[in-house]
Amino acid sequence: MKLSFPAMRGRMGNRDYYVAMVKLSIVPKMFKFRDWAELPPEQRAQRVITKSRIPAITKYILENEDDYLFSSLTASYNCDPQFRPLAEAHPDIGVLEVPFDSDMIINDGQHRRAAIEEALREKPHLGEHTISVVLFPWEDLDRMQQMFSDLNRTARTTSKSLNILYNHRDLVSQITLTLSEKVEAFRGLVDKDRVSLPLRSPKLFTLGALHDATAALLGDVTDQSMGEQEELATDYWNAVAGNMPEWAKVKAGDMKPMELRQEFIHTHAVVLCGLGAMGKSLIENYPDDWAKKLKGLRNIDWRRTNKEWQGIAMSGTDVVNRRQSRVDTAAFIKGKLGLVLTPSEKRSLESATDVKSVMNDLRRFAAKA
Incomplete structure (x- = not known):
């Protein structure tokens, strides 16, 4: 045959x-x-x-x-x-x-x-x-x-950011592209090509990091819910940006992107994803006044020299972007905003190297309640 x-x-x-x-x-x-x-x-x-x-x-x-x-x-x-x-x-x-x-x-x-x-x-x-x-x-x-x-x-995989840019099927990718232009803090500051930013890059964020953060914020997105979820994501990231003075300084030309990235941690992928995951929990628990809770972001010390980040999102002088680091960062931010942590989140924070202040914050919020 x-x-x-x-x-x-x-x-x-x-x-x-x-x-x-x-x-x-x-x-x-x-x-x-x-x-x-x-x-x-x-x-x-x-x-x-x-x-x-x-x-x-x-x-x-x-x-x-x-x-x-x-x-x-x-x-x-x-x-x-x-x-x-x-x-x-x-x-x-x-x-x-x-x-x-x-x-x-x-x-x-x-x-x-x-x-x-x-x-x-x-x-x-x-x-x-x-x-x-x-x-x-x-x-x-x-x-x-x-x-x-x-x-x-000679085979080379394309960067995550480029895959997102060219993926017209994925709904979160489409929302992310819209956010990169619609949210003032992101406009002109999102690198849509690279997976990581060069030292002297004029950008603050990568498209891949913004995508992962938005996916953590929204969860599943359907054709029917896409418009509503895009609006929610826009409102959320605008509210976050409104409580990040350093982001505003870069937009105003008062600080260079390189200076911000070298001194602060809140534009790095691990923190963006932590903000996204925290936001999902925040909106679920405070559907009517979640934006007010975000004012607590101003009280967080986002400097890389802040020892609280050690074991959470940093190891020595390096920013760490592992899956567990993203989970820990989300829990860290939740604790700083006084949100209820799950037992696993509490254990995760307690095992970190220097997060006593977070646990103290949680006890303080619990006492007020």
């Missing part, structure tokens, strides 16, 4: 290759799963698959079945393919035939292949869609390893 595909024949270097249009339903059968983990690294033709990556790719296919996009799979065949040109005038356009039981090894795209297989289980009709596959002849293990190296040598 043979498999037939519309294909084109080409030449790269001194090797012929084919580009075939393959139905998704054929992909899992044509490219069998190989567990490279069973072999030592020097005997593998491909990296070990990272199974945790597959669900996200599968979800992308299923949620965007009318609009998803994949680059070509690259594979090597260990068989004798037959190429039949459609016409003498176009000898490199035709039909490619390969034996059904051909040995095919994916050089690039094994995670896409696995995700396609998972997506087909939920939506078999996707099997009629096609993906382009670039096919090279199998030579030996050295060649397979060299192909993998060459295909990945």
Whole structure:
């Protein structure tokens, strides 16, 4: 039994290759799963698959079945393919035939292949869609390893900020872009390209940090709630900015962005995300007067030299932006504003190196209550 595909024949270097249009339903059968983990690294033709990556790719296919996009799979065949040109005038356009039981090894795209297989289980009709596959002849293990190296040598992931800027499907990304222009404190001060700011950058924030902070603030966003949540986020960040005098100084030209970032911590991603997560709790507990509570932000010492940040958002002289640091920072700010902390937040703060004042603030607020 043979498999037939519309294909084109080409030449790269001194090797012929084919580009075939393959139905998704054929992909899992044509490219069998190989567990490279069973072999030592020097005997593998491909990296070990990272199974945790597959669900996200599968979800992308299923949620965007009318609009998803994949680059070509690259594979090597260990068989004798037959190429039949459609016409003498176009000898490199035709039909490619390969034996059904051909040995095919994916050089690039094994995670896409696995995700396609998972997506087909939920939506078999996707099997009629096609993906382009670039096919090279199998030579030996050295060649397979060299192909993998060459295909990945210059690959670079785009920055988180750039992904947000170009992602027109994600609702939080759309809201974040609006906020970057609509909120006066952000306008002109959000870097929409880099994941981190250079020392002399004229910006205060990155788009990625603002996105994560807004996602923490809003939680799930739907098409139906997007307008309302965008308005809430705008009001919230305007209110936060109104209680950050240093942000206003930069907008007024009285302080350089570099000076603010070097001296203060409240424009860094870990604090923005902490403000977002704190804001979600604040609005849920004080839906009518949450803005008044934000006045307490003025009483927080945002300087990097403030020892309270050690073990929370800083380690020595470095700002720390780990997941736990974001959680701890949100709890720290909640405590400073007199908001009720969960047991886990209290334990988290108590284990930090220097947060006695926060716990004292909590006791003081509790006594007043």
